[in-house]
Amino acid sequence: MIGEFIRTTSPRESLGALHNGGEGAQFIAGGTEILRLGSLVEAKKVVSLKGLNLSGISEEKGIVTIGATTTFQEALENEVVPPYLKEALLYCGSYTRRNMATIGGNIALRRDDSYLSPTLIAAKARLILGDIASDGKYGEENIPIREYHSFDGHFEGSLILRVVLNKPKRFVASLRYARTVQSPAALTISLGADISSGAPHDVRIAAAIKGTGVVRLIEVENGIMEGHYATVEDAAAHAGQDLVLVDDITGSGAYKKYILTASVAELYKQCLDAISKGGAQ
CATH class of the missing domain: 3.30.43 (Uridine Diphospho-n-acetylenolpyruvylglucosamine Reductase; domain 2)
Structure with a gap:
């Protein structure tokens, strides 16, 4: 209380x-x-x-900066927010909740059914954090969001000030699986890549898996970048081999494994389709 x-x-x-x-x-x-x-x-x-005064959205030379207390709905209604992030924001199906929930709050919670974290990791977003050092001095730090999740204990007690999207031409796509728009998701997954060279580079695949947490599929990322997979199904076959997937209210571990692999195949296919069409979404 x-x-x-x-x-x-x-x-x-x-x-x-x-x-x-x-x-x-x-x-x-x-x-x-x-x-x-x-x-x-x-x-x-x-x-x-x-x-x-941490809310608000600005854009300069394609770089979008979103204040941490900006609500989901405010971001949805802003024309400079990228479509891939708006898709993730709509995973929160309640209009009332979208008018309350904040961008920074959703990241800071590190929930295993996070609406936004997989997409922001795939987009290579950066966080501006505020903190007080042991000597009492206030300072700010600019870090990749992947570090915020990988070293969560290190950033415990830090304050998210802003989210920066500094890859305006990056391909990013995501999928989410839940019984209803109001239900916890079994899986939210996103793939991002630099496709400017005509092949996927700088690949990030991140998933929020209920009961497991927010994870990156690093082996699949590397396999895609190194051209190891002849088909999207080959990439999918390597997804989540070392993950512990649990049975819970959102579905069995076997079900989560199935949708994880199917999603990797689908998102990789979307990425290749975007390349064939000459650019990101």
């Missing part, structure tokens, strides 16, 4: 309040997770980000 609500006016003040709040202190933006019945996020104190 939330016992204290703290208002702040700057990233430094917010980080200080979080660090001084002790165990059970959390940031709150849209509140869709912390205030949700049955949430696994336990918060005794919350530090509000509403007064930090």
